[in-house]
Amino acid sequence: xxxxxxxxxxxxxxxxxxxxxxxxxxxxxxxxxxxxxxxxxxxxxxxxxxxxxxxxxxxxxxxxxxxxxxxxxxxxxxxxxxxxxxxxxxxxxxxxxxxxxxxxxxxxxxxxxxxxxxxxxxxxxxxxxxxxxxxxxxxxxxxxxxxxxxxxxxxxxxxxxxxxxxxxxxxxxxxxxxxxxxxxxxxxxxxxxxxxxxxxxxxxxxxxxxxxxxxxxxxxxxxxxxxxxxxxxx
Numbered sequence: 001x002x003x004x005x006x007x008x009x010x011x012x013x014x015x016x017x018x019x020x021x022x023x024x025x026x027x028x029x030x031x032x033x034x035x036x037x038x039x040x041x042x043x044x045x046x047x048x049x050x051x052x053x054x055x056x057x058x059x060x061x062x063x064x065x066x067x068x069x070x071x072x073x074x075x076x077x078x079x080x081x082x083x084x085x086x087x088x089x090x091x092x093x094x095x096x097x098x099x100x101x102x103x104x105x106x107x108x109x110x111x112x113x114x115x116x117x118x119x120x121x122x123x124x125x126x127x128x129x130x131x132x133x134x135x136x137x138x139x140x141x142x143x144x145x146x147x148x149x150x151x152x153x154x155x156x157x158x159x160x161x162x163x164x165x166x167x168x169x170x171x172x173x174x175x176x177x178x179x180x181x182x183x184x185x186x187x188x189x190x191x192x193x194x195x196x197x198x199x200x201x202x203x204x205x206x207x208x209x210x211x212x213x214x215x216x217x218x219x220x221x222x223x224x225x226x227x228x229x230x231x232x233x234x
Contacts, residue, residue, distance in 0.1 A: 021107040028097065029068075029108070035115035038067040038181055039134065041105055042120040046141045047072045052171060054085045056139075057098065059177025061088065065116075065185065066095040070103050109134055116185055118163075118177075121146040126153060131206055135184035135196060136160030139177075142170065159199040160184070161191065 020026075029037060038060060042048070048056065053074035060067045077083040080100045105125070109117060109132045117132075119125045121140040126149055129136050138160045140150035154162040161183050164176040183192045 017104070017106050019104070019107070021104055021111065025068075025104070025108060026111075029111045029113045032066050032113045034112045035133075036066060037111075037113045038063060038065050038116040038118065038185075039070075039108055039114045040067065040118035041070040041103065041125065042072070042118075042139065043122050043125070043141065044102075045072075046120055048074050050074045050076055050083055053083055055172060055174045056177055057088060058085055058174035059172075059181075060096065061092055062174055062178035063181045063185075065181070067092075067097075068108070069096070069098045070105075071098065071100060073100055116181055118181070121149040121153070123149060130159065130199070131203055133203070135192070135199060137177075137180045137184060138162040139172065157198060157202065158194060159202055161195060 021029075040056070040060065048071065053071065056071070057069060060069055071080075073080055074083045080098055081089070084098065106128050108114060109128055114132075114134045116137060117125075117129045117134045118137040118139055119129060121138055123145065126136070136153065136159060138150040138154050140146035140162070150160075150162050153160045161180045163172045163180045165172045183189050184195055186192050
């Protein structure tokens with residue numbers, strides 16, 4: 001429509017961070033064994049309804065695993081603390097944290113203790129997860145490309161497990177959250193084993209081959225039209 005060249009880049013592997021993980025998170029994550037922590041991060045914009053917020057946290061509790069949940073304050077509340085399920089803070093003390101601020105997601109995903117990543121299926125988060133060893137639980141936000149991304153990762157590539165939702169209301173339950181996490185974390189689960197194998201194959205491909213054949217996209221962004229004229233046939 002506007003006569004502009006379009007170059008399909010494919011997946012862009014995130015550059016290794018040039019910072020270190022804050023001591024607060026490093027110390028907490030380091031207190032758990034490798035691959036045991038569930039990290040949940042639903043993006044910087046998604047505010048859950050209060051009921052879904054509570055179901056998510058109760059689902060994390062139900063797994064019996066240590067967890068770090070990074071979520072926005074739910075709709076209708078001023079603070080995270082006010083929105084927590086009754087008695088939740090006391091029950092998860094020592095093994096669970098609910099955080100509402102910015103966090104070093106890429107560095108946390110790289111930490112050896114993180115074994116599962118619950119993601120809203122934003123493209124950036126998925127790519128960061130794919131190049132790390134944590135297994136993916138897919139909880140897509142109901143807008144943009146998130147649902148398409150979740151179907152691609154869960155149904156097509158089979159590198160993650162999507163949280164089941166109600167057919168009528170589209171809501172998830174604490175049981176469905178816990179079930180998805182346990183599938184990817186259970187080494188004896190057949191579906192989980194397939195997901196881990198597929199993830200490992202794709203991670204190996206991304207790490208070994210994409211950088212060799214990729215374009216320097218920073219340069220491409222500055223000189224995209226010239227590059228397109230030289231490399232794309234009419």
